[in-house]
Amino acid sequence: MSKETKWAICSTCDINCGLLVTVEDGKVKSIKKNPDHPLTPNSICVKGTNANKYITHPDRLTHALKRVGERGSGQWEQISTKQALDEIAEKMKQLIAEDGPETIGSTYGWSSNAGAASRRFMNLLGSPNWTWTGYVCLANSTVPSKATYGFWQFPDFHNTKCIVLLGHAPGPQRWTAEYLWIKDALDRGAKLIVTDPRRNSYSDQADIFLQIKPATDSAYLLAWINVIIEEELYDKEFVEKWTIGFEQLAERMKEYTPEWASEITGAPANKIRDSARMYATTGPAVIPWGAVPDHHANSTQTLRALTILRSITGNLDVPGGELLMGYHPEISSDDEFELNERLSPEQRKKQLGMDRFKLLSWETLEKTGPAMEKVWGKKYSNQVSGGAMAHPASMWEAMKTGKPYRLRALISQCNNTLNSYPNTTHIYEGLMNLDLLVVMDLIKSPTAQIADYILPATHWLERPNLFNYWDWIPVYQGGQQSVQAPEECLHDWMLWRELGVRLGQEKDWPASMEDAYDERLKPAGLTWEKLSTQERASAPEITFKKYQQTGFGTPSGKVELYSSIFEELGYDPLPSWIEPPESHVRKPELAKTHPLTFFTGMRENYWFHSFGLGRSTKELRSREPDPRMQIHPDTAYDLDLSDGDWAWVESTSGKRIKLRSWLSNDTHPNVVRVPHGWWYPETTGSDEPGAALSSLWKSADAVILHDSDEYCDKEQGNFQLRGLACKVYKVEDGTEGTSYAI
Ligand code: SF4
Structure with missing residues (x-):
């Protein structure tokens, strides 16, 4: 009997815990936390421990399926994966010949490890209509940070003295690593401020809990800025030396008093004032990312308010504050692998939704390029894939109506599209009108059920994974493949290579994913084999206040409280309150x-x-x-x-x-x-x-x-x-x- 232990990376959620997988005779026997893992020691949840049940589940897809009846009729023919890829590529060639490469769209979801590969494929194809579920949360947090201070922040939980949780509640069974970091900080005596429409798992231990009405986050955040400026609680030296636009900001914030915010949020004004004081004076402080600010029709202004709070309180890139960590020097980045420079300016302009929503589109990625290149050495900095995305609802509309042009094909990878973006009816009407819908997944999801082809995916237990935290922090690790996938299952990454080769991209693709990993690890002097079996992970020593040498990655080189990028795009360069679309103020009826x-x-x-x-x-x-x-x-x-x-x-x-x-x-x-x-x-x-x-x-x-x-x-x-x-x-x-x- 053979028995071995693999260091794997769980990709079930966005935490990506490093786990220990015991394998006997080619089968998973147990999945346990890894106490020796350098990045996520002892982090695991029930989704991770039960992951083996997914790959052995009777509903697991193990063969490619081709639709033979009406779309959605449930009639399928089992074919080889190779035949499916051949036919999909031929259909794509036909559609591109008729309507250009922009008629092809793609989307993917969290459990895929192939986001950068999918974007590479789309860039080489010439289509700007690439998107992913990050459009709904996480990735859409990044651009306001880049516009304000040139990188996406990461909280230094290990040294912080104050944590603010905006409706974000990591627990033992969700975001476990972050739960453990927060627990450690609280055990050390860090202050805790919690805001949420309901009492959550942190409310009782919070020093201040603001029970607010949903979608009113930006109101109390603007009031915090008001209090911090009015009471001169900001870091004067930092503001003086490293920011622009403070006077305009102070003028704008005058109207946003705690009393004003109290009317909107339902939280008492004195608590809003006290929480602002606590955040500003108990530093270093962090406001970790959570999905709540990403889910509003005033998200961007909410996120801008957060970036301004982090900046004026002197919490940027200091121990215990919000780290702007940059890229790991020993590994080529995701955005380099994406080959963004290969998508022509003409094709970029065709990105669906860019006519209205410019900040997450190609237009902004181009505008932020020079400063990002100067400070971080990367022109197309897509941290967490948060840039140059097609707007999902605009994609469904183009499928459905042909306006502004027809989107005729969609490749949906590990993304139950019908259920991953708002308005299922709109998505359904769009997808049903496609000439080609390809779904790659582990199970016959609702979206797969209306596909033309379903491709059987591999699970993270069945594939190697070079994980670099999507260029968010300068860390990388090698997750080993634990077991073999069923023969016809296709590695997520290989889907894009295989399609690329069939569509004339062969010279631009490494022969295998391991070859690609070797190439990316060359600056480290490592091979994939050595990383995954010996070195395991790399995290260079953290350095602070790097901006003192380089400036910030913004057009001015300073923190732009008044954003020149926003102004250039025609958006409000200062944060403001925007009434939610269905508030009882806007629509009392x-x-x-x-x-x-x-x-x-x-x-x-x-x-x-x-x-x-x-x-x-x-x-x-x-x-x-x-x-x-x-x-x-x-x-x-x-x-x-x-x-x-x-x-x-x-x-x-x-x-x-x-x-x-x-x-x-x-x-x-x-x-x-x-x-x-x-x-x-x-x-x-x-x-x-x-x-x-x-x-x-x-x-x-x-x-x-x-x-x-x-x-x-x-x-x-x-x-x-x-x-x-x-x-x-x-x-x-x-x-x-x-x-x-x-
Ligand atoms: S928190 Fe759970 S689901 Fe997420 S990566 Fe860790 S083990 Fe996997």
Whole structure:
């Protein structure tokens, strides 16, 4: 019997824990935390320990499938992966010949390790219509930071004295490594400020907890800036020497008093004032990334307020503050691998959505290029792939209407597209109108069910992974392949190479992913073999205040409180309050028709986003059998809902989804929490009413979300997932049993 232990990287969520996988006779026996891991020691959650259940699940795709009936009819022919790739490439050639390369789009999701490879393929193809789920969170956080101080910050949890959590609640079963870092900091005595519409797992231990209305984050953040300036709590020396636009900022912030913010957020003015003081005077302080600010039609201004707070309090690039770490010198970056320079200026201009939402598009990547190159040596700095993305809703519209031109093909990799962006109906209408939809996944997701070709993917246990934190921090590690994938499953990275070779890109692709890794590791004098079996990881010593030698990576070389990039693009160069699209201030009439407010987009404990195999795995699904809507008991009482009752949540779109009531005093009486990404894999293929596309329309939050421009952030096109009006009512036919047979 052979037995070995592999150092693997879990890619189930964005933490990417380093884990120990014990393999016996080619099969996974256990997955455990790795106490010796240099980056994420002892970090693991139930999604990681159960990962082997995904690859051995009976629903796991092991062969390529070709649609033979009507789209979505569920009729498939099993073919070889090679044949599928050949046919897909031929179809793409035909579409490109007819409508140009921009008629091809692509999107991918978290569990893929091939984001840079997909962008390389698209750049070489000549299509600017590349996007990914980072458009909805994470990646859309980066550009406001780059515009303000030239890099995306990373919190120094190990030395900080104050942590601010904006609705962000890492726990033992979600974002585990970050949970452990925060726990250590709190054990050391760091202060904690928490803001959230509901009491979360940190509220009780917080020094200050602001219970706010959903989607009002920028109001209290602007008030914090007001207090910090008015009370002269800012770092005067830093502001004087290293920022521009402070006077304009101070003038703009005068109107945003804590009393003003209290009216909007519902949090007491004195608590807003006290939290501003605590943040400014208990430094070094950090405000870690969390998804909440990314989910609003005023996201960009919220994110700008955050960057300004970090800057004027002197927390940039100091121990215990917000590190601007730059690139690892020993590994070529993701954005270099993407070959962004190969996409021509003419093709860049065709990026869908760039006419309205410029900040996350090619136009901004070009504008930030010179300063990024000067300071960081990278012209096309796509940290966390956060730049030059096509706007998803504009892609669905181009598929559906042909405006401004037809998008005729989409390659969707490890991304349940129908359920990963807002407005499932819009996405569905677009995808159904495609000439070619290719889905690569581990399971027949709802999106796969309407594809022309389904390609069987590999799981992270089955592939090597050179992981460099998407150029966010200068760290890289080598995750070993633990077991062999089924023969016909295609490595995520190889999909792009294989298609590229068939479409004339052969000379631009390494022969294998390991060859590509060797090439990228050359500056380190390492091979992939040596990294993955001996060195494991590399993290150079952290240095601070690098800007004193290089300046900041902005056009002025300083922190741009007044952003020249924003001004050049025609956007407000200073942050301001923008009323959410469905607030009861903007639309008071909604108080009568849709009296409650809902928010969604939160991470769940047992699966990441819409990950189907998590919901198919008994060990996980038994912990959360149904999608639950958190609602206050008083509100539930008024609606005649008891704990466990099924209820409809209906948005102003007129669409509704069915969720189980979860009565909880932790939420505000006017606020309902809707879970993210639900579908029911167990109903796949069923003819029961409502079971189409694995009952996608029954409980998916995307069904009731909007994606029209009114609901998009005007700078980046970010979508409003929070603070939306709804009504809740009991399911007419009474309380249903569980929808899942455990
Ligand atoms: S937190 Fe859990 S799911 Fe995320 S990488 Fe770690 S083990 Fe995997």
